[in-house]
Amino acid sequence: MRENVSHSYAELQRISGEWQNVQSSWHDSTTDYFANNFWAPLEDELTDYIRALENLADVIEEVRFLTE
Amino acid sequence: MAQVVADREAIQEFRQALLTLAARLQEVLAAVDAGIARSETSLSLAEARSRQRVYQLRNELDYCLSAAAYGYPVDCSSLYYALDQAEEYLNWVLALKRRFNDALRWYDSTRNRLEKLLTHQLSQSIAFLDRRISALEAYHATQLLETATAIAGSGIWQLMGAVPALLRRSQAGLNKALGDVGEEIAAVILSRRYGLQELPFTQPTHGFDRVFAAPGLPVIVVESKTSSRGKLRLRQTNKGQQASPGWIADKSVRMADPNSTQWSPVNERIGRLIQEMGAQNVPSLAVVTDPARRVADVYARDAAGGWTLLEGEIRVDDYADEEG
Numbered sequence: 001m002r003e004n005v006s007h008s009y010a011e012l013q014r015i016s017g018e019w020q021n022v023q024s025s026w027h028d029s030t031t032d033y034f035a036n037n038f039w040a041p042l043e044d045e046l047t048d049y050i051r052a053l054e055n056l057a058d059v060i061e062e063v064r065f066l067t068e
Numbered sequence: 069m070a071q072v073v074a075d076r077e078a079i080q081e082f083r084q085a086l087l088t089l090a091a092r093l094q095e096v097l098a099a100v101d102a103g104i105a106r107s108e109t110s111l112s113l114a115e116a117r118s119r120q121r122v123y124q125l126r127n128e129l130d131y132c133l134s135a136a137a138y139g140y141p142v143d144c145s146s147l148y149y150a151l152d153q154a155e156e157y158l159n160w161v162l163a164l165k166r167r168f169n170d171a172l173r174w175y176d177s178t179r180n181r182l183e184k185l186l187t188h189q190l191s192q193s194i195a196f197l198d199r200r201i202s203a204l205e206a207y208h209a210t211q212l213l214e215t216a217t218a219i220a221g222s223g224i225w226q227l228m229g230a231v232p233a234l235l236r237r238s239q240a241g242l243n244k245a246l247g248d249v250g251e252e253i254a255a256v257i258l259s260r261r262y263g264l265q266e267l268p269f270t271q272p273t274h275g276f277d278r279v280f281a282a283p284g285l286p287v288i289v290v291e292s293k294t295s296s297r298g299k300l301r302l303r304q305t306n307k308g309q310q311a312s313p314g315w316i317a318d319k320s321v322r323m324a325d326p327n328s329t330q331w332s333p334v335n336e337r338i339g340r341l342i343q344e345m346g347a348q349n350v351p352s353l354a355v356v357t358d359p360a361r362r363v364a365d366v367y368a369r370d371a372a373g374g375w376t377l378l379e380g381e382i383r384v385d386d387y388a389d390e391e392g
Binding site: 001004007008011014015018019021022024025026030033034037038039041042045046048049051052053055056058059060062063064066 | 104111168
């Protein structure tokens with residue numbers, strides 16, 4: 001379960017890096033539209049999801065002790 | 069003149085990164101689902117075993133206490149201790165189960181939101197980026213770039229300047245690029261000059277060029293054309309002329325059909341809205357851009373099925389001045 005948290009963090013960092021790369025070279029009026037309507041909601045939801053996943057992973061780790 | 073500097077390759081890479089993200093998240097979601105199922109099983113088994121252990125120890129303790137009451141020389145202290153331990157373990161399991169369920173509720177709510185976003189908005193994001201890439205490719209085609217990595221100038225305004233160069237090239241190979249230019253111009257004119265609001269949708273290959281809305285008009289279908297003579301020429305199809313009620317009705321059915329290549333969640337909503345309104349009640353506009361003269365004409369379909377010129381000779385450069 002921990003590796004899923006790591007993978008998700010890695011994906012968030014990767015896509016954020018790609019977005020910063022695009023932002024540095026895309027400066028027309030459509031950039032803001034895309035940023036506000038597509039990128040920002042995705043980044044927010046992804047961040048919330050990873051936090052919830054991390055919390056769940058902590059509990060699941062404890063559950064795993066039950067079977068060990 | 070508005071400035072646009074956009075790196076086509078960076079946008080393409082970001083587009084690919086979005087698709088990769090969606091695929092990898094699907095893998096994570098599936099793996100987490102499996103982990104949740106295993107944990108639920110483990111918790112249920114642990115709870116059942118703990119309850120059974122507590123039940124057994126209580127019986128043994130009762131038996132021991134009864135024996136002591138009858139005068140048998142028995143020591144029940146070890147059973148007291150074992151029962152305490154078993155009850156403590158059961159309480160720990162139950163507390164862990166409650167924490168697990170709380171964590172699961174939180175996770176499920178974020179997962180649902182994320183999945184919804186990936187399902188509904190990802191296709192729109194990709195379509196949006198595709199349109200930008202197409203516009204930039206059209207610009208690229210003019211070979212006005214001095215470097216391959218930086219594209220200087222505004223999307224459509226620079227494209228307009230580049231169109232004469234495009235026209236000198238092979239027409240067949242440039243039809244798509246010109247279509248993209250026309251669509252961009254139509255979108256800007258309709259939104260800025262007429263105050264229409266563009267509705268994001270997944271643009272199919274053989275469907276509507278753009279879809280707009282206005283107060284009281286939830287859907288307006290827009291066809292954009294480029295013509296060196298500024299003439300409106302709409303293609304005849306086996307469902308009627310482009311942007312005619314029959315053609316719109318046919319497209320709306322395809323957009324709402326999950327088996328169609330024109331389907332997407334957002335397209336389905338627009339398709340169903342058109343069906344509810346009735347295709348004959350959906351306004352249609354056509355914008356014809358003359359790239360050589362840098363003007364555009366806007367037509368509206370009238371009740372008789374003909375096309376009325378709403379406004380002609382709109383100078384597209386005027387909008388470049390507005391943008392400063």
